[in-house]
Amino acid sequence: MEAGPPGSARPAEPGPCLSGQRGADHTASASLQSVAGTEPGRHPQAVAAVLPAGGCGERMGVPTPKQFCPILERPLISYTLQALERVCWIKDIVVAVTGENMEVMKSIIQKYQHKRISLVEAGVTRHRSIFNGLKALAEDQINSKLSKPEVVIIHDAVRPFVEEGVLLKVVTAAKEHGCSDYDLEFGTECLQLALKYCCTKAKLVEGSTDLWKVTYKRDLYAAESIIKERISQEICVVMDTEEDNKHVGHLLEEVLKSELNHVKVTSEALGHAGRHLQQIILDQCYNFVCVNVTTSDFQETQKLLSMLEESNLCILYPVVVVSVHFLDFKLVPPSQKMENLMQIREFAKEVKERNILLYGLLISYPQDDQKLQESLRQGAIIIASLIKERNSGLIGQLLIA
Amino acid sequence: MEAGPPGSARPAEPGPCLSGQRGADHTASASLQSVAGTEPGRHPQAVAAVLPAGGCGERMGVPTPKQFCPILERPLISYTLQALERVCWIKDIVVAVTGENMEVMKSIIQKYQHKRISLVEAGVTRHRSIFNGLKALAEDQINSKLSKPEVVIIHDAVRPFVEEGVLLKVVTAAKEHGCSDYDLEFGTECLQLALKYCCTKAKLVEGSTDLWKVTYKRDLYAAESIIKERISQEICVVMDTEEDNKHVGHLLEEVLKSELNHVKVTSEALGHAGRHLQQIILDQCYNFVCVNVTTSDFQETQKLLSMLEESNLCILYPVVVVSVHFLDFKLVPPSQKMENLMQIREFAKEVKERNILLYGLLISYPQDDQKLQESLRQGAIIIASLIKERNSGLIGQLLIA
DSSP: OOOSSOOOOOOOOOSOGGGSSSHHHHHTTBEEEOSSOOOSSSOOSOEEEEEEOOOOOGGGTSSSOGGGOEETTEEHHHHHHHHHHTOTTEEEEEEEEOGGGHHHHHHHHHHTTOOSEEEEEOOSSHHHHHHHHHHHHHOOOTTOOOOOOSEEEEOOTTOTTOOHHHHHHHHHHHHHOOOOHHHHHTTOHHHHHHHHHHOOBOOBOOOOGGGOOOOSHHHHHHHHHHHHHHTTSEEEEEEOSOHHHHHHHHHHHHHHHHHSTTSEEEEEESTGGGHHHHHHHHTTOOEEEEEEOSOOSOHHHHHHHHHHHHSSGGGTSOEEEEEEEEEOTTTSOHHHHHHHHTTHHHHHHHHHTTTEEEEEEEEEOOSSHHHHHHHHHHHHHHHHHHHHHOOGGGTTOEEEO | OOOSSOOOOOOOOOSOGGGSSSTHHHHTTBEEEOSSOOOSSSOOSOEEEEEEOOOOOGGGTSSSOGGGOEETTEEHHHHHHHHHHTOTTEEEEEEEEOGGGHHHHHHHHHHTTOOSEEEEEOOSSHHHHHHHHHHHHHOOOTTOOOOOOSEEEEOOTTOTTOOHHHHHHHHHHHHHOOOOHHHHHTTOHHHHHHHHHHOOBOOBOOOOGGGOOOOSHHHHHHHHHHHHHHTTSEEEEEEOSOHHHHHHHHHHHHHHHHHSTTSEEEEEESTGGGHHHHHHHHTTOOEEEEEEOSOOSOHHHHHHHHHHHHSSGGGTSOEEEEEEEEEOTTTSOHHHHHHHHTTHHHHHHHHHTTTEEEEEEEEEOOSSHHHHHHHHHHHHHHHHHHHHHOOGGGTTOEEEO
């Protein structure tokens, strides 16, 4: 079911949601269940999610409502939608946004190709927004494309890291438990809403660290770092099939492996129409090191770039491509190859439009094995830095190891 | 009193400390007061702080105890000590660390030149650690260099952003209030400790957003981003006094100003023994752009580097220096200057030892004014990226705008 980038090892946060910051925290794991129940164990036939996203984010200290704040140039709410979309058994996702943000939201859905999303007008309060979402799901109109759900999950638009396990727990609990005083005592807003307007039962279930809520500016920083870390867990070294290329390519691969622990380093040939490479792209590897050994042109790199552009890989996350060129600085001074290699600036501008971050890397290739190891190590450090930071301000630069 | 880097605009977090995550949060603003009182309004004659730092950080999900986790290569606890050191009326700071971390702690104090610090052995529990700290302060030995305080502030080692205002509130409250049931009802650990062992009064006072506690890995990410932001609020453009240098230097200064809003851009000449520049360094500007116009040597940059090395500026934070060189790419292809400019790699390695991050930047200087503006703009974007990320993996690189 894991359709997203490989999850990074994150610390386990103990305790139920109510150990979180505020009452609103509870809503993430509060679920509304219609009177029609479901078999325990299995998740129900029809589950929908309602995302109240009408907030104006005054606590964030930034003009943009926090659900629209960019992380790696993509709005926060798009990450939340992505997390819910991954769960195949959530049939409909209803987002409540204010009228003034309706167009923004539509363009986000289009740009990031979100599926199963319906929009409703947000209310003046969070309660009202949830209510409008529920109403849209409850309405039994012929021309409504929404299927009436058995269970509705209320999920904050600003909790981007929710995972299927937690959602399943919520849905299962929705069947198994009635409403407890315990919940009410803690005054969970949307539990009360559920009781008041929807003649439903409700129950508080345990959350996880993934449920943390982006509330303050520092949370945006944390979210960006977590996402950068998640998409930096695999590097693919791409090389053509010529023997000497493969040789130095594999040397670089080895050094990358030893320098970057915890990072999966694979290698793949571009030859044979890159069938295997296609699979690596499908498996969502977001980092590529393209080896162009003795050549100072970009044939290999351009092949890779076209493959990436044809794929959907770059829609959700910026993909890093490092075009590596080897050169014996003793025999050929770097300057001699500069003119040609400077072309990379133009390529980089082009592919940035498609969310690909292209950098050039010239690695010294001395005869002395020990010196070669050292320059490879230096190259690995630079590659690691570029992948870690995904700094769009430095695209098209030719770095030297 | 603001001795640190200029604080960045952070959102206001409402509510008292008890709206924080756990009971332990309260301790940050709980203060222990001996029976000897102080005049209201004024802060007392003798204030000391005790930092329990014996934790093993199991929730962090990393082997290193969180108080020793590096942020910009400096351990977290050093930032907390720095925050307390800034407060002149805190006479003694007692840190409780486990025996096995005693040497690590000593080396941290030495390396970052922390003052007014005493170390005691941590206890098996947080309570015991605080108690050991209090005992060291209470002891009335001739050979104890600690002065017996009127008020002791208990502060978590993993709350690096505490500011003087909050500490003053705590100390004032220590005088003005007795111990309330309210506090006890919330079971604030160290309030109970205070009552049980130290025959003191205690009171819970309001905290601020700065008091947030580094608990999980994501908090380390947030802390690093906040610190990077704080030390990136000012850039000084350094140029020598020759007319043409000043001209292009000021052009770059203007573009930096327009490209980087919210960042203070100043300029200073290196001439006249750089008297004013000394002041800018003393005022803790952590970012320098050194303009070497037509030259492809590093005279200006080297002068600046020696000034920085002589100062204490680099002890606490990595200082970014961008050595800028202008070149009309039409008349002189960049490659022609490369050999010479590549020297920067060696300089960069040297000064990295002193916590200076040196990068080279070659800016195209065409006759066409519009093109010049564009390459200056490109240069500004690169400078901004280097300052924002402080990426030590890319030091010594020669970037091209």
